[in-house]
Amino acid sequence: MARWDPGTADRLRKAALELYAEHGYDAVTITQIAERAGITRRSYFRYFPDKREVLFAGSEQLPPAVGEAVLAAEEGESPLQTALTALAEVGTRVTQLVDPSPERRAIIAATPELRERERSKAAAITATIQDALERRGTPSGQAKMAAQVATIVFGDAFDRWIDAAGKQGFPACLETAAATLREACG
16 A cells, blocks of 8 residues: 555554554554554554554644633633533544444453553643633632533543444533433532
């Protein structure tokens, strides 16, 4: 295959998911992923820096996008609602790029290294939301709490979206998760 083939990254993601599901994350090598996708090991690194990032590619763009959305949000909403509105907007864009694969979620759940990567991603989102809320004038303690809660709701909404196999819009999943939180708080 030509190295500029626009479908190569998708083939690599598919190959990695298949191999991780068949053999477990730890037992799979980059060479195996590359071979299954029809490219060389060396070419693999043009797309992903390691075997972990094949599952998380593009996630580094999420925190800055969320921060920008929080800063651009209309005034007048609570800090938590501002964060949730921003996450609904950005989450919608993310779901257009992510495969709603329960297999991906299962592989991450079964692998400590990947669970840690998920936690790092969530921490980066939380820190970015907190910073953006503080820049909007929200007191630090409120900004921190709103950011933490919003990130938890976002994670739950993403799970709901996967459970719905992408057939339910992300904003609806986020609203359901937020409603569940409100019910839990009484």
